[in-house]
Amino acid sequence: MIIRIDDYSDVPIYQQIRNEIINGISSGKLKPGEQLPTVRALALEIGINSMTVSKAYQLLKQEGYILTDRKKGAVIREMIKQDGKINSANKNELKRIISESKLAGVSEKDFIEEVKLLYKEG
Amino acid sequence: MIIRIDDYSDVPIYQQIRNEIINGISSGKLKPGEQLPTVRALALEIGINSMTVSKAYQLLKQEGYILTDRKKGAVIREMIKQDGKINSANKNELKRIISESKLAGVSEKDFIEEVKLLYKEG
Amino acid sequence: MIIRIDDYSDVPIYQQIRNEIINGISSGKLKPGEQLPTVRALALEIGINSMTVSKAYQLLKQEGYILTDRKKGAVIREMIKQDGKINSANKNELKRIISESKLAGVSEKDFIEEVKLLYKEG
Amino acid sequence: MIIRIDDYSDVPIYQQIRNEIINGISSGKLKPGEQLPTVRALALEIGINSMTVSKAYQLLKQEGYILTDRKKGAVIREMIKQDGKINSANKNELKRIISESKLAGVSEKDFIEEVKLLYKEG
DNA sequence: GTGGTCTAGACCACG
DNA sequence: GTGGTCTAGACCACA
Incomplete structure (x- = not known):
């Protein structure tokens, strides 16, 4: 690594x-x-x-x-704490990123594609 | 506002x-x-x-x-420059957020739901 | 006009x-x-x-x-004062523009082409 | 410096x-x-x-x-972004400088000489 | 009225 | 040590 x-x-x-x-x-x-x-x-x-x-x-x-x-x-750690939620700081960041991306003309579809890709990769 | x-x-x-x-x-x-x-x-x-x-x-x-x-x-501004792409700094941030969310047990499906919600809201 | x-x-x-x-x-x-x-x-x-x-x-x-x-x-005015020189403020500006253009990868040839064009136009 | x-x-x-x-x-x-x-x-x-x-x-x-x-x-910076173009604000300035220089009786030839000089110097 | 610039001095996180 | 942020107050050009 x-x-x-x-x-x-x-x-x-x-x-x-x-x-x-x-x-x-x-x-x-x-x-x-x-x-x-x-x-x-x-x-x-x-x-x-x-x-x-x-x-x-x-x-x-x-x-x-x-x-x-x-x-x-x-x-x-063997067991990392999982609560199944996006933490609030990250939610805020995500909101900001989406606002900026929308204004940059990124479609919801394309954004989700990117998310799927990143979910697969890492 | x-x-x-x-x-x-x-x-x-x-x-x-x-x-x-x-x-x-x-x-x-x-x-x-x-x-x-x-x-x-x-x-x-x-x-x-x-x-x-x-x-x-x-x-x-x-x-x-x-x-x-x-x-x-x-x-x-009336016309905001649009290139239809997620800017690279935001892509990095998104990557980080997804890594952390995955480890917090957020499913891809739930994450995408959140994205859709934020896309609608703002 | x-x-x-x-x-x-x-x-x-x-x-x-x-x-x-x-x-x-x-x-x-x-x-x-x-x-x-x-x-x-x-x-x-x-x-x-x-x-x-x-x-x-x-x-x-x-x-x-x-x-x-x-x-x-x-x-x-019928007769505009002509001394045949680029005035010093403009020379400074031109210097700045050329520095920036060089760093932006504009070749001397291309720059001169642009100058010729502008000389013809106006 | x-x-x-x-x-x-x-x-x-x-x-x-x-x-x-x-x-x-x-x-x-x-x-x-x-x-x-x-x-x-x-x-x-x-x-x-x-x-x-x-x-x-x-x-x-x-x-x-x-x-x-x-x-x-x-x-x-080691690598400065180059797009090979004169940026549009500079192009406008250049246009203004050329207009003024023409009226001041600067010939195209002399102007280009100055450009060449500045290109060499800096 | 507006934004833009500048100062003198302060505190902060980073490494 | 470094750059980054912020304040309180000032002055300026523009319209």
């Missing part, structure tokens, strides 16, 4: 790491129980400060995606 | 204003040719500095959603 | 009027000695304040393009 | 900064990947408020000329 960081993105690096890992889990590239690289290893690999990786892991832990085990380090 | 600001959001105020206005246009609450409140009036109404409103208007202008007229102030 | 005004342009209206008239002279649509509409008539035609038209005429007079005659009103 | 500001110009300071930097890139004085001075440093150097420099940098960023890196500050 390779994590790609865009130094020039407006999204903070620790969030980018978080997003990539969530995407990895969602797409099946990272499996429940699987170990994540250590903070230090990942920091070295990406070439960033380990504080930043640590921040990403803490966020993922707090959100319930991973567990930190004294022996194994960080591992993907 | 009421613009609501969340003081505790980490989204900058000028972005929130921008988003609300885009949402208003998309949902039909703001019609092409319609006048927006003046910079000063809106600033007073929301209780923020007028520079912040001005920043929002300039962003909207630059993005092609509104025009500024020396007499009438800011007005919604 | 029709003068078109863009209410939404960043260029002040009085400047737009000035530019249109200069363009008219340059392209031959307005001939030396020809009378311009009165301030009031033009203001009415365009649908703007006559102060604005007056400002445009004053500018044109000051720049040596027109003369104001008590009887005939404003007329295009 | 020295940035010169004309306090008496009617061109806003942030635009002057933008223009100087674009000119620097176009002429090769600023190379892709090169770091720009920090917002604060440049503000201090020119003797203006840092908000003004920030505004210039944000404009350049939005126009695709630079990127901002959290560590390195602002850097010149």
Whole structure:
């Protein structure tokens, strides 16, 4: 699993790491129980400060995606909390994206096509 | 058209204003040719500095959603540029939202229902 | 000679009027000695304040393009001052335009083609 | 790379900064990947408020000329978007400049010479 | 009246 | 250290 960081993105690096890992889990590239690289290893690999990786892991832990085990380090959680709902922050974002897309002339049909594609991919 | 600001959001105020206005246009609450409140009036109404409103208007202008007229102030553009595509930043966001939603146990069907709802609403 | 005004342009209206008239002279649509509409008539035609038209005429007079005659009103000057040089403000602008065009990948050849075209047109 | 500001110009300071930097890139004085001075440093150097420099940098960023890196500050973009066309605002300006130059007695040949010179210089 | 620009100073998140 | 955001108040050109 390779994590790609865009130094020039407006999204903070620790969030980018978080997003990539969530995407990895969602797409099946990272499996429940699987170990994540250590903070230090990942920091070295990406070439960033380990504080930043640590921040990403803490966020993922707090959100319930991973567990930190004294022996194994960080591992993907077996049972991720599922309530079957789109969380409210994401719903707001989705609303914004749809508003903008509508104004850009994207049809509902095309938008749904894109959603289906992304659901398959990851 | 009421613009609501969340003081505790980490989204900058000028972005929130921008988003609300885009949402208003998309949902039909703001019609092409319609006048927006003046910079000063809106600033007073929301209780923020007028520079912040001005920043929002300039962003909207630059993005092609509104025009500024020396007499009438800011007005919604009649023809908003449409390329029929979801812009790439939004596509990335959508990808992230779908990954997170999948992990939260949201089915593709439910997600699409939500999209359809938002497409109708706004 | 029709003068078109863009209410939404960043260029002040009085400047737009000035530019249109200069363009008219340059392209031959307005001939030396020809009378311009009165301030009031033009203001009415365009649908703007006559102060604005007056400002445009004053500018044109000051720049040596027109003369104001008590009887005939404003007329295009027979002999417009010619020093055969690009004035320094325009040279600066041209420099900026060329810098931007170069970065946009416009070849020198294409740029010169455009110049030739504009020289023919107006 | 020295940035010169004309306090008496009617061109806003942030635009002057933008223009100087674009000119620097176009002429090769600023190379892709090169770091720009920090917002604060440049503000201090020119003797203006840092908000003004920030505004210039944000404009350049939005126009695709630079990127901002959290560590390195602002850097010149490696790949600047090229569509090979003179943008329409610049085309209008060019038209105006040519009209005025024609009336000032500048021959097409001389104008093109100037263009060639500017193309070489910067 | 309008928007646009600028200042001086503050606070913040990020890394 | 960096850029990003925001404020309170000022001045300006335009119409």
